[in-house]
Amino acid sequence: MGAGDQGLRKVSVEWVRVGDVLELQRTPIDIELTESYKRIGIYSWGRGLLHRSEVPGTEMGSLRYYTFPTEALILSNIQAWEAAVAVTSEAETGYVASNRFLPYVPKTERVDVRYLAHYFVSERGLGQLRSASPGTQVRNRTLGKKLFEELRIPLPPIDEQRRIAAHLDAVQDYVAHLASESITFPLQRLPTVVGDVITEAGLPVTTVGELLSVVNTTIHPGEPLQGATEFVGLEHIASHTGDRLGSRAIHEETGRKFLFRPGQVTFGYLRPYLNKAWVADRTGLCSVEQFILEPVDGLAPELLAHLLRSAHVLDRAVAATNRLQLPRLSLKTLLAMEVPDIRVAQPGLTRRLDLLRDQFVTLSRIDKRREVLRDGMLPAARNEIFTAMR
Known part of the structure; x- marks a missing residue:
């Protein structure tokens, strides 16, 4: 089963409990007031990790802090409901995360965390994260660790997970390329x-x-x-x-x-x-x-x-x-x-400015339509794949 034909038919896959294939892994640290620290954040909607500026220990506040491994699936427990999900890498070496971030690593070699990151940003996966984040107000919607680990997720064979992740990574890179190359007329x-x-x-x-x-x-x-x-x-x-x-x-x-x-x-x-x-x-x-x-x-x-x-x-x-x-x-x-x-x-100035305004309005509408289509490519690719899994 190739990643390109996921949406053509329903696909039977194994469904597993998150807690059976992932485990929380982080190491607590003591904040030294004389030291400086670099903290991470997570952008919503699967847009990656944020590297915050280095600050002295005196500005770290009352939260608890941890180091975390690379190649971990990391979630913000206060923003998981809006897809604050990412994968850590060597770029985060030397950074710390507060107790609001939950880094998970595979328990077995059956799991590709990039695959899971794409899954939890899809409509199906995000729906599960929201079900595990009870509360009616934004500040109260906190991802429960136990609820998260009880979620059941689709887990194809590891080679297929890697193909899916590589395919979606390629779509993501292509969308970023389109955004960087676009000429806009705001x-x-x-x-x-x-x-x-x-x-x-x-x-x-x-x-x-x-x-x-x-x-x-x-x-x-x-x-x-x-x-x-x-x-x-x-x-x-x-x-x-x-x-x-x-x-x-x-x-x-x-x-x-x-x-x-x-x-x-x-x-x-x-x-x-x-x-x-x-x-x-x-x-x-x-x-x-x-x-x-x-x-x-x-x-x-x-x-x-x-x-x-x-x-x-x-x-x-x-x-x-x-x-x-x-x-x-x-x-x-x-x-x-x-x-x-x-x-x-000159009499023609008004007409010239009318045409100029109309051209800007037309180009702006085209820009917005193109942006909608571009921004919809990756979500559509994810949903096509993951909604086909049964």
Whole structure:
């Protein structure tokens, strides 16, 4: 039976008790306050071991510490329920582990720990770890040593275990290679690229306040809605692109709201690093955490929104608010910012920036889809193999 055809048919294998084939092996140490120690951690979801920085004995806390063998299956007893499972190697020589880590070694030559590490990260194996980690809250979900050792696991012949482990290791390496070679187009880069395009237009300098006027039409609870039927808050606006992600119907509103109309730009001044500026295409209400901005005559609202989301404004907004516990950009600061005077830009600039934004959105969606497919390869390979075992 080869590892590549595991999912083609059900496979009968021997099922054994964990405690019959693995044993806990670690050696307690006394922490010397004058010595330094290097500790390990385990990443969740089977992503390997973490090497923590060396610290003096005075910073080791009250936990008990142990040395542990190489080529051991090691689990975090407080995070086993989220697949904090790994295999130790020579790279961990000189490191210590607290009592929260359980290193197991084979009792016999019938067991390959790399095979077991892949098994316990699969859906079937992880389900068993969770059943052995009772508790309803994250802090209380602790892997019980006795419960773990009572689990029954599939154990093919040792040569087959090694073939399966080698196959899954190869898939894991291939996925890592794909991740390292991928070229991404994160939307966080869009403000910089848009800013560069606007800069390249060679426009004179003006201030934001010269490009717009501020509209403060306030609607209090119980007042006429002046044609508004929807509420569009900051949660409904996409960062960096200005796309509207949704809205909600207006019903019994609490607190005052701002009224916006088509062609106006809503600009989120609360947490300005989120970079949310939207060109309204309807009449509605928004929170008072947004400025309502009216472009000056002759200035396309879409071009104004591109400028407001670009690095010309975003970088200054972040710099002006990054020391605040709850960042809020003042209207005075926004209006005083020096920016390229887009009133005299060539007519094609808006269209160019629209296309640029759309390209980034498309590439970002492709990146996310590719990432989902890539990240699903190893779990799918594991599940195909282990769910076939009966």
